[in-house]
Amino acid sequence: MQLSGKSIVVSKKEMSFLEKLYLPAILGGLRITLKHLFRKKATINYPEEKRPFSPIYRGMHVLKRDEHGAERCTACGLCAVSCPAEAISMEAAERKPGEEKSFREEKYAAVYEINMLRCIFCGLCEEACPKEAIFLTDRITPSDFQRNSFVYGKDKLVEPVDADKRVDVTKRQSTAVLDFKTNTKLAHNK
Amino acid sequence: MLAVLIYKLILVFAILGISLVVAMYSTYAERKVAAFMQDRLGPNRAGPFGLLQPLADGVKMFMKEEIIPSVSNQTLFIIGPCIAMTTSLMTSAVIPWSSDLSINGTSYPLQVTDVNIGILYLFGVVSIGVYGIMIGGWASNNKFSLLGALRASSQMISYEIAMGLAIIALVMMTGTLSLREIVEQQPGGHWNILYQPIGFIIFIVCAFAECNRTPFDLAECETELVGGYHTEYSSMKLGFYLFAEYVNMFISSAIISTLYFGGYNFPFMHELGLSPNMLALLGGLVFFAKIFFFIFFFMWIRWTIPRFRYDQLMNLGWKGLLPIALGNIALTGLVMWLTGKIN
Numbered sequence: 001m002q003l004s005g006k007s008i009v010v011s012k013k014e015m016s017f018l019e020k021l022y023l024p025a026i027l028g029g030l031r032i033t034l035k036h037l038f039r040k041k042a043t044i045n046y047p048e049e050k051r052p053f054s055p056i057y058r059g060m061h062v063l064k065r066d067e068h069g070a071e072r073c074t075a076c077g078l079c080a081v082s083c084p085a086e087a088i089s090m091e092a093a094e095r096k097p098g099e100e101k102s103f104r105e106e107k108y109a110a111v112y113e114i115n116m117l118r119c120i121f122c123g124l125c126e127e128a129c130p131k132e133a134i135f136l137t138d139r140i141t142p143s144d145f146q147r148n149s150f151v152y153g154k155d156k157l158v159e160p161v162d163a164d165k166r167v168d169v170t171k172r173q174s175t176a177v178l179d180f181k182t183n184t185k186l187a188h189n190k
Numbered sequence: 191m192l193a194v195l196i197y198k199l200i201l202v203f204a205i206l207g208i209s210l211v212v213a214m215y216s217t218y219a220e221r222k223v224a225a226f227m228q229d230r231l232g233p234n235r236a237g238p239f240g241l242l243q244p245l246a247d248g249v250k251m252f253m254k255e256e257i258i259p260s261v262s263n264q265t266l267f268i269i270g271p272c273i274a275m276t277t278s279l280m281t282s283a284v285i286p287w288s289s290d291l292s293i294n295g296t297s298y299p300l301q302v303t304d305v306n307i308g309i310l311y312l313f314g315v316v317s318i319g320v321y322g323i324m325i326g327g328w329a330s331n332n333k334f335s336l337l338g339a340l341r342a343s344s345q346m347i348s349y350e351i352a353m354g355l356a357i358i359a360l361v362m363m364t365g366t367l368s369l370r371e372i373v374e375q376q377p378g379g380h381w382n383i384l385y386q387p388i389g390f391i392i393f394i395v396c397a398f399a400e401c402n403r404t405p406f407d408l409a410e411c412e413t414e415l416v417g418g419y420h421t422e423y424s425s426m427k428l429g430f431y432l433f434a435e436y437v438n439m440f441i442s443s444a445i446i447s448t449l450y451f452g453g454y455n456f457p458f459m460h461e462l463g464l465s466p467n468m469l470a471l472l473g474g475l476v477f478f479a480k481i482f483f484f485i486f487f488f489m490w491i492r493w494t495i496p497r498f499r500y501d502q503l504m505n506l507g508w509k510g511l512l513p514i515a516l517g518n519i520a521l522t523g524l525v526m527w528l529t530g531k532i533n
Contacts, residue, residue, distance in 0.1 A: 020510075023391075029494040033227045043231040 055171045058121045058136040061114055062167040063158040066104050071158060072133035075109035079125035079134055087118035088125060104131075112157060116141045116150040126172070135169040202302055205282050213436035214244040216485055220436075223489040251429035259422050263329040270326025271423070271430035277319040278437040284308040285444050286370045288454045288474035291467055300474065301370060308369035309357060312445065313350070316400060320346045322434065323402075323409060327419035338418030341500065342409030345399055348507040349406075353396035355515035356389040359522040360449060373453035378460060381452040388518045390450045392511050397442045399507070402435060404492040408500055443484035444477075451480050 018024055044051055053059075064072050075092035093110035095103045102108075125134050144150060159167045180186065218233065218240070225232030233240035258264055286301040305311055320343050327339020363385060364372050376382055383390050399406040410418030420431045447453060454473030464472065498506065526532050 026491075026495055030490060033490060033494045036229055037223075037226045039229055041226070041231050042229045045231070045234070 053138045057138045058123045060116075060137055060139040060141045061119075061125070061152075061157055062135050062137050062139075062169065063112065063154065064133055064135060064169065065159055065161065065166070068101070069161040070100070070102055070104040071108055072104050072131045073109045073112065074105045074107045074131055074133075075112070076107075076130065078128040078130065082124045082128035083119075084122060084124060085118045085120045087115045087120075089113050109154070112154050114152050114157065116152055117147065132173075135167075135172055137167055137169060138171075139167075197298060198302060201300070202283075205287070205302065206279060209279060209282050209437055209440055210433075212440045212481075212485075213433055214248070216436040216439060217247065217432075218244045219485070220489050220492075223486065224493050227490075227493045248429070251426050254425040256425040256427070257422075259331065261331045262422065263331065266325050266329035267422075268427070270322055270329055271427045271434070272322075273325065274319060274322030274434040275430045275437075277315050277322060278434040278441065280315045281312055281441045282444070284311050284369055285441070285448060286373050286453060288470045288477060289466070291470050293467075299370075300470065304368060304370045306366075306368045309361065309367045312369075313354065313357075317346075317350065319434075319438070322431075323419050326423070326431065330419075330422035332422050334415045334417070335419050335421045338409045338411070338415045338421070341411075341415075342402060342419055345402075345406060345408060345503060345507075348504065349396040349399035349511070352392055352507060352511035352515045353400065355512070355519060356392040356396065357449070359389045359515070359519045360386055362519070362522050362526065369448055369453075373448055373455065376452040376455050378455060379452070379457035381450065381455070383450040386450065386518075386522070388514065388521075390446075392515050392518065393450070394446060395506075395511060397446060398488070398491065399503075401438045401442055401488070403439065403488055405495045405498050406503060407497060408503060411497060439485055439488050440481065443481045443488070446484050447477060447480035453477055 066072055075090050077090065077092075080086075080088040080090060089111075090109045090113070091111040092107055095106050095108055121136065123136050126136055141150075159165070221243070222232040222240075233243040236242040236246045258267055283302040284305055286299075286304070288300040290297040290299045292298070323342045323346075324339045327335040327337075327342070330336070360372075360382060361367060363382070364375050366372060366375075372382075398404075402409050408418075409415075410420065412418075415421070420428055423431060454470075454477040456473070456476040459469060459473070462469075523532075
């Protein structure tokens with residue numbers, strides 16, 4: 001029975017004189033390798049040259065701040081619930097008077113951890129977030145030697161306050177995405 | 191007398207230096223050629239275009255821990271790579287690098303020694319080269335090394351016969367064993383390849399086998415023998431074996447160019463009207479261009495065709511090349527008789 005129709009019947013016929021000489025076949029091979037000698041090379045010289053990322057590349061996460069520098073995350077836990085790899089965990093805390101500058105709403109995440117070894121970079125946390133707080137960026141999670149160091153806390157995830165050090169996520173916040181998140185006609189926004 | 195001695199010493203050291211530098215950069219060229227033929231870039235980190243890579247590799251080789259297995263025959267273990275290196279460097283003595291230079295009326299031949307049995311000398315030294323591999327493989331006391339050494343020696347002995355017979359046809363034509371006279375007999379573009387194409391093909395195939403180069407690198411067949419005869423070697427002793435292979439490649443390229451491609455002769459060299467010294471210089475450059483082409487050819491072949499199986503190797507040597515070489519001798523004799531060169 002043939003499954004693919006691609007099978008070839010192997011013939012074990014005697015080689016002809018020319019084939020026995022090997023030389024025509026070798027010359028054919030030499031022609032092919034010579035052509036490859038002048039071909040464009042596939043190598044990318046990594047540190048100098050970087051492979052361009054797709055605009056929707058899903059890399060290391062960032063916890064965004066709002067325009068005044070206050071953390072957007074309210075520790076609602078939707079990202080942790082949506083995470084298929086169960087990589088996210090958090091502890092909520094209540095905002096004290098005088099902390100309005102640091103936290104946007106009354107509740108905030110005192111501890112927010114993502115285990116980068118568990119994370120599969122699917123981006124569901126980003127989709128689930130109702131506060132536009134978590135985004136995946138085009139940064140790559142750096143390699144390390146210890147497992148513990150891959151559990152990223154708020155120190156690594158929250159973006160800096162300085163306006164010029166903010167992490168740019170405009171590419172991922174395209175109008176289509178924003179519309180998807182804010183359009184009240186869609187069931188998930190009701 | 192003293193002047194001659196000093197001149198010869200300078201020449202010897204210059205040729206040794208050139209052989210070693212060419213061998214060093216052959217390792218770099220090999221990696222670059224391999225990479226380019228596989229659509230990669232190859233080493234390009236050490237220095238511009240990776241040109242310092244051979245130096246880095248050399249330093250690495252020297253720094254590596256030197257291991258002599260306790261079960262090995264230690265004297266032979268050390269002698270092995272020494273023989274391989276020495277014999278590969280010795281062959282350069284009889285190669286005529288260019289025509290004579292004449293300074294202040296004295297002529298300086300650019301050849302260490304013009305022995306009248308140059309070809310026999312070459313064959314003798316190359317045959318000793320087998321011992322380097324054999325002794326190394328035997329002294330390691332390792333089954334893979336021994337198998338590699340056995341393969342290398344039987345392969346080299348088998349292919350030496352076909353190689354010798356290919357040369358006999360050439361020697362019949364030229365009537366001399368001196369390499370310089372053979373070169374002088376090919377002025378301008380009248381190269382021996384035009385008269386001995388079959389002999390040339392046999393010779394170059396055997397040269398590949400003698401150098402243990404792909405497709406005949408069964409002695410270090412990684413898929414079957416770990417590393418072949420140098421499995422147990424490390425540090426600069428391994429470096430010597432690898433280096434000897436590249437020096438061998440350089441010397442065989444030189445011999446191929448000398449015997450079949452006119453050595454330092456090039457077409458229209460006498461019509462240019464240059465002074466003898468200029469001609470010697472230009473001839474030397476042309477000779478090196480030919481050598482570099484053949485070194486490239488060695489690499490080109492290596493990255494094109496896969497390794498032979500051992501029985502195929504022996505079949506090709508004994509049932510293929512040997513009868514063809516014998517036929518070539520008969521054919522050469524017949525043509526020489528018909529054209530009236532012998533009676």
